[in-house]
Amino acid sequence: MNITENAKNIIDNCRFCWMCRHVCPIGNATGQERNTARARAFAVSMVVRGSTELSEVADNMYECSLCGACTNNCMTGFDPKVFVEETKTELVLGGLIPDYIRALLEKYMACGNVYGAEVSDEVKALYREDGDVLFLAGTDAVLKAPETVGVALALLEKAGVKAAFTKEQDTGYALKFLTGKTEETRKAAIAFAAVLNKYKTAVVYDPADLAMLLHEYKEWGIEIKAELISFNEYLLSLIEDKKLAVKKGDTVYTLQDHFAYARELDDTESGRKLIEAVGTSRDMLLCGKEANLAGHLIMAEYMPEVIKNVALDRWQNAINMDCKTVVTENPAEYVFLKETCPDGCRVLSVEEMLLENM
Ligand code: SF4
Ligand code: SF4
Structure with a gap:
């Protein structure tokens, strides 16, 4: 298999400490050890060493959301995104992608999006x-x-x-x-x-x-x-420039940190500042840099039940901290937290939160 030295080093740097085991949202939703950063790395290393076929690890690569929660918890700075992305490319070039991924790519070619959907x-x-x-x-x-x-x-x-x-x-x-x-x-x-x-x-x-x-x-x-x-x-x-006239009330809101804001963009504060402009911020478990995934639209096309369980797990994190109004900053998490919203709780996007305070 043709992957970079960087990807191979990442795989080989794993110390088997299992600190990442509890943080993988997909592993938590499936209960399967194969859905952990360590297991994904081990699978790719078997291919690199010639002990297994590339096609054997395809499903496991597409079961990674690339959320980076494991990287955040890894003492070696282990970043599975690198070898997962490279392995996906190898699967594509080798004509070895699973049929459910081929179907999404065919929709992309036909409609310009992987959902095969029309703009309303x-x-x-x-x-x-x-x-x-x-x-x-x-x-x-x-x-x-x-x-x-x-x-x-x-x-x-x-x-x-x-x-x-x-x-x-x-x-x-x-x-x-x-x-x-x-x-x-x-x-x-x-x-x-x-x-x-x-x-x-x-x-x-x-x-x-x-x-x-x-x-x-x-x-x-x-x-x-x-x-x-x-x-x-x-x-x-816009709020600072007084172009958006919001009022501060006494509602308690909880931010569902999106992993791209929290880890890839290094921004765990802007969502909380928006909440503080109109109410009070209360964090749930696994927030900020530890942000845990609450939904993924592309993955839901081929593993809908798992993604639903990812959202339900997230609700458990919120309910454990008595967080009832969750504010999302990404469309995927808005969709899945809404779909799984328990009675007595609600989901708002950041823009909906501001609008209800104007
Ligand atoms: S936390 Fe890092 S070093 Fe430890 S098992 Fe996970 S990937 Fe390997
Ligand atoms: S990037 Fe996210 S989904 Fe992939 S192994 Fe790490 S924690 Fe799990």
């Missing part, structure tokens, strides 16, 4: 090319949580922001997740950079997209001239 008329009605900033909602929000797009744009309008919102929403994130850093992913990124570069500023709604724009685009030398700002940071700036 309600969302299309929001398209506009001109604006002071570009609002990048991202494919997941547009197709799987379209209500959030309307609410986010309505909030920006209340702040007097003229936001462009166009049909191009694909940063290449889904291709990267399914195939790794392939040439196809890079081409999708180059095409999207051309869209971004028509604007001076882009407000990025989905932190998974923002992390890709800031990290992988840079790694590939793809120039982004637009200033990129996260949705959370942009909302904070």
